[in-house]
Amino acid sequence: MLDTSLGPRQCPDAWHSGPMAFVEWYSPTPPSAQENHGLMYRIKKMKTSQGRIPGAIIPLGNIRQICMLSPAFDHEIPKTWRSDNVLDLASTFYVNNWSSKYAYQTIW
Numbered sequence: 001m002l003d004t005s006l007g008p009r010q011c012p013d014a015w016h017s018g019p020m021a022f023v024e025w026y027s028p029t030p031p032s033a034q035e036n037h038g039l040m041y042r043i044k045k046m047k048t049s050q051g052r053i054p055g056a057i058i059p060l061g062n063i064r065q066i067c068m069l070s071p072a073f074d075h076e077i078p079k080t081w082r083s084d085n086v087l088d089l090a091s092t093f094y095v096n097n098w099s100s101k102y103a104y105q106t107i108w
Contacts, residue, residue, distance in 0.1 A: 016059045018061065019059070019061075020057050020058065020060060021058055021059075023063075024054070025054045026043045026044065026046060027045075028043075029041050030042065030043075034094065039097070040094040040095055040097055041094065041095045042072060042092060042095075043092070043094075044091060044092045065106060067095050068099040069093040069094070070096050072092040072093055
């Protein structure tokens with residue numbers, strides 16, 4: 001693998017050469033689930049001091065499980081939210097531990 005941003009040169013051997021994934025980091029899972037939302041955990045997007053959402057590029061093999069996020073809202077679902085933009089527009093979510101038996105056993 002070559003890094004060409006500073007001209008052709010070899011990348012360090014320690015760099016991972018397999019499939020990678022970009023992940024965004026959210027707030028830590030709270031110690032207890034929300035009782036009035038089917039015992040789902042409520043998490044929020046975190047932001048750096050520059051207003052960016054922290055993230056990282058990690059080896060795909062480091063991902064052990066996906067999770068379904070359900071957006072949290074007060075009274076009405078905002079009309080601007082669609083399936084293709086809700087992860088970008090919403091700031092608070094519930095981790096759906098009911099999406100599968102495995103999710104229930106490992107998240108809750």
